[in-house]
Amino acid sequence: HAIRVDRSHADAWNLAGRVALARSEWQIAEAALRHALELEPTNAMMHNNIGLLYVRAKRGSEAVDALETSVALYDGDAPHFVLNNLGLAYELTGDLEEARDAFESAIAVRPLYSTARVNLERVVRKLERTSRRLDG
Numbered sequence: 001h002a003i004r005v006d007r008s009h010a011d012a013w014n015l016a017g018r019v020a021l022a023r024s025e026w027q028i029a030e031a032a033l034r035h036a037l038e039l040e041p042t043n044a045m046m047h048n049n050i051g052l053l054y055v056r057a058k059r060g061s062e063a064v065d066a067l068e069t070s071v072a073l074y075d076g077d078a079p080h081f082v083l084n085n086l087g088l089a090y091e092l093t094g095d096l097e098e099a100r101d102a103f104e105s106a107i108a109v110r111p112l113y114s115t116a117r118v119n120l121e122r123v124v125r126k127l128e129r130t131s132r133r134l135d136g
Contacts (some may be wrong), residue, residue: 014046017036017050047069055088104120
């Protein structure tokens with residue numbers, strides 16, 4: 001309804017994208033989130049949201065680009081969940097060291113953030129398996 005009232009309202013497009021994302025309607029979510037970003041290209045949360053869409057759609061390099069932009073726009077004060085999402089994006093691309101670093105950063109921001117702790121443990125196990133294969 002808000003979009004019909006004001007098609008230039010970036011927050012309404014962002015919300016529409018989040019709703020479509022929750023419904024796994026990737027194309028609708030991407031179109032809405034892209035439009036939101038056209039209206040507000042420096043909105044860090046909107047970059048996070050499209051990055052999360054790309055994570056869920058298994059589009060790793062696009063997710064990394066969007067989430068790195070989000071982190072940069074937060075200018076050193078990125079929320080824990082954005083850093084966690086960035087870790088997931090790096091993991092999708094196979095960059096496990098960067099994923100580990102992002103999850104550790106999420107935990108540094110919010111020490112009791114269990115989602116990042118679980119993700120960190122998974123990535124550390126993957127790194128250990130890779131190291132053993134290279135050593136063996």
